[in-house]
Amino acid sequence: MSTNATKKRQSNITLVHGMRDYSKDPLVIEKLERARAFIAKNGLPKNSKSKKGK
Amino acid sequence: MNLPKYQVSADDERFLYEFFSEGPKGSIKKTVIYSEIEDGLFNLAFGDWNDELNKLDDSIRSNNGDRDKILATVASTAIDFTDRFPQAEIFTEGSTPARTRLYQIGISNNLVEISEDFEIQGYIDHEWQPFRKGINYEAFLIQRK
Numbered sequence: 001m002s003t004n005a006t007k008k009r010q011s012n013i014t015l016v017h018g019m020r021d022y023s024k025d026p027l028v029i030e031k032l033e034r035a036r037a038f039i040a041k042n043g044l045p046k047n048s049k050s051k052k053g054k
Numbered sequence: 055m056n057l058p059k060y061q062v063s064a065d066d067e068r069f070l071y072e073f074f075s076e077g078p079k080g081s082i083k084k085t086v087i088y089s090e091i092e093d094g095l096f097n098l099a100f101g102d103w104n105d106e107l108n109k110l111d112d113s114i115r116s117n118n119g120d121r122d123k124i125l126a127t128v129a130s131t132a133i134d135f136t137d138r139f140p141q142a143e144i145f146t147e148g149s150t151p152a153r154t155r156l157y158q159i160g161i162s163n164n165l166v167e168i169s170e171d172f173e174i175q176g177y178i179d180h181e182w183q184p185f186r187k188g189i190n191y192e193a194f195l196i197q198r199k
Contacts, residue, residue: 012059012127013134019065019072022087027110028099032089035097035145038193045175045182045195048143050095 057126057167060084064131068138071131072103077118084124085110086131091145096135098146098196100128112149125160126167133171136198147193155190162187173197 022028044050060073071086083103088096101112136142148154158176161168165187168174175182176191185194 012130013062013064013071015066016063017066019063019070022070022085022110023089025087025110027101027112028087028089031099031149032091032097035091035147038147039091039095039145042177042180042193043182044095044143044145048095048195048197049141050092050143 057164058123059127059130060123062127062131062134064134068135071134073127075116075118075120075124077116077120079116079118082116082118084127086128088135088142088144094139094141095143095145096139098128098132098144100146112153121156121160122163125157126164129164129168132196136171140198142198144196145193146196151190154192157194158189158191161185161194171199173199 060075062071062073064071069088073084075082075084083105085099085101085103087099089099091097099110099112101110102114102116104111132144135144146157148157161174165185173196174185175195175197176185176189177193177195178189178191182195185191
């Protein structure tokens with residue numbers, strides 16, 4: 001895809017400075033831990049690039 | 055994807071996105087956060103910002119009449135995120151089976167458009183398989199084509 005097409009398609013995204021850091025929010029951490037537990041238990045698809053691909 | 059979507063603010067690193075759902079229930083701040091599970095693998099967390107509690111909440115059904123627009127907006131963040139990290143794989147599951155089913159419906163309703171950009175797999179019956187409509191998956195893995 002051309003750069004112009006990419007810019008046009010993503011025109012609804014604006015980069016901003018100083019956004020609130022949600023990464024330490026309890027919900028985000030809880031979901032991250034749940035995801036890790038799910039993947040540890042069930043793995044990932046065979047074609048996954050991750051080391052946990054089955 | 056040319057579906058209607060909201061304007062989104064993203065942080066410089068492209069891990070955090072926020073936008074406002076507009077509808078009968080008012081203006082509701084929505085957030086999408088990509089957190090690294092391991093190298094190249096990210097979890098997508100989605101929730102509403104609760105000003106009173108000063109934290110994110112994904113237990114509320116806002117019923118703002120704009121579900122498809124919200125899902126298209128979330129998909130646009132995934133496109134932007136994978137523009138920044140083309141090799142990234144995105145894992146997501148709902149906080150409840152009902153919420154996961156909502157994601158499944160959203161993907162199904164926009165499958166043609168989403169499939170232009172992404173390969174989607176769903177987990178069900180102890181295995182990952184290519185996403186198909188009408189199946190209640192437990193989780194999803196999204197990769198850029």
